[in-house]
Amino acid sequence: MDKTVAIIGAGPVGLAAAAHVRERGMSPVVLEAGPEAGHAVRQWQHVQLFSPWEYNVDKAAARLLAPTGWNSPDPSSYPTGGELIERYLAPLATRTPLRETIRTSSRVTAISRAGFDKAKTKGRDQAPFEIRYQNGKGDEVLRADAVIDVSGTWFSPNPAGSNGLPALGERECAGRIAYGMPAVRGSARSRYAGKTVAVLGAGHSALGTLIDLAQLAEWAPGTRPVWLLRGDDPAKAFGGGRNDKLAARGELGSAFAALVTAGKIAVETGFAVTHISEIEGRLRISTGDSSAARSVIADELVVSTGFRPDLSFLSELRLRLDPAIEAPVALAPLIDPNEHSCGTVRPHGARELAHDEPGFYLAGMKSYGRAPTFLMMTGYEQVRSIAADIAGDKKAAARVELVLPETGVCTRAGVESATAAGCCGGPAKAEPSACCAADESAKKAGGAGCGCS
Missing domain, CATH: 3.50.50.60 (FAD/NAD(P)-binding domain)
Known part of the structure; x- marks a missing residue:
């Protein structure tokens, strides 16, 4: 059965999600608030990325681009945000079949289940999602079988106040x-x-x-x-x-x-x-x-105090978010800066990003809530897994297809640790409570952990 998947946001991870959804034989519809794809990236197009091209091109997106005569950039060179748009995002959005799926200047204002408010349960998971958005013509409605919210956090920066609120006088200045x-x-x-x-x-x-x-x-x-x-x-x-x-x-x-x-x-x-x-x-x-x-x-x-997710249009959905980090509860322990930070997090996907609302997923930077240090390649792995999950391929959804680079520094409960092998041997591969590979191995062997904490 053909499924319609609504994707909120036409940034790098949103377009990758559309490519994976399409490759799975489903129909993506991408709702982008800005006037063109990559709108948020355009706000920081002067910035050079930390990761080279090899980590910034999604595999399904590359397969879509190949028939257009697209030339893959030098995998070892580092693009700016502007180059990311010019050499990858713009061709992906305008020269591939994705161009027929993207609706620009379409800001999502609310999501619910057709005929169901948040409190109603019986039959809920069989009802399609109802997505409301504005595109200058008034309210429009899209119905979809699943939703992937990759709207990011760029336009929701944290304020200057250290208590999470704007400093007194911040708005006036x-x-x-x-x-x-x-x-x-x-x-x-x-x-x-x-x-x-x-x-x-x-x-x-x-x-x-x-x-x-x-x-x-x-x-x-x-x-x-x-x-x-x-x-x-x-x-x-x-x-x-x-x-x-x-x-x-x-x-x-x-x-x-x-x-x-x-x-x-x-x-x-x-x-x-x-x-x-x-x-x-x-x-x-x-x-x-x-x-x-x-x-x-x-x-x-x-x-420059980071960003936070805009959850205002998700109030009628049953989300399971960590109360502090505002990330999905299964992901939050891996990225909570109060506990540990290895700079990178073990690859994860649909299992960690799902909620009590079947068919709804947070992905990309928004899935990290208020936590920092998100890598684009992490988002690509997220949406690959999510697309497989929506298509019913649970085996592929659970499979890990990404190895993340290490920072060389790992902290657990504020204690720094660095080893010759990198961040405690690299990120953990499967154990959610493990801060790194060494910690995961120790716990599998029946120990309390690797000693980072």
Whole structure:
């Protein structure tokens, strides 16, 4: 029986999902909120990916592209977001049969079961999904047998406030605040050149932005980057260095550490932003209460504190999400930064991403909830498994077809461990509670674990 599968989002993982669904003999319908495929990627097209082309082209997508005369990029070279669009996503969306399945400028506003609210159970799993979306003509309705939500998190950035809420005054000062990773050496150069720019965050986006600002300072005297770090140890942000099997990711941390050591980036540690205000045309960014506040004066603030999923249009579905990470409950223990982080997570698929709503799956960056360090290749493996599961091929859905690169650094409960073999021998392959391969082996042998924790 032909099944219709609604796919929310036409980014790299969404298009890969459509390719796998089509390859399984089912009918994908891709709903993309932006005006063209890869809309979110276009917001960071100036950024170079950490992973080379070999990790950024989905196999089913490549099979669709092959008859069009598409030339696969050099697998060892590192694309920018713009190159990812130009050389892969745009041809995939416009030159293959997927072009007939993508509906652009179609923002999903709600999903439910036809004739069933969230509370009604009997017969629920037999009812089709009803997806409502807006495309400029008013509300449209699509019915589907299954739904894969790969809408990502790019347009839901975390605020500056350390308590998860916007800092007091953050909304009022929005004109001087940017989120994510602005093109400080490109299209946004005039905004930041010659200015004091504070960057809040400790992830790759924050580090990359600070490196770009330090380079901008060489061309535009007066440019002063200031790193606002919530924690007390800057070294934790430097990463695995030479032990990272994604060389570009390791090099980023090493380059950043050198700039901090050389004093080219000012550092403010223990800086949990509580207040933001405008004073004489500049920003006063403060930490602490009014009686013991510490402040930094800057012209601009870049908030690179990660992203969170938009769950607002899923309120009528029965989701099983971890209450802290907002990821599927079977996946959350593998990616919870409170517990451990090996930078990469063992491959996973339909089993970990399913919910109490049969036929509905979160995938891609959105499946990670508020957790960081998602790799595109992880998303490709997710949707390969999900497409197999929807088609009824449980064996293929359970099969692992991906080996992930290691970071060289593993932490469990805040304790760092690195071995010559990589992150404790690499990511765990099957055991959900294991933080790495060594931990998995130890538990299989009847032990408590490898000792990371």
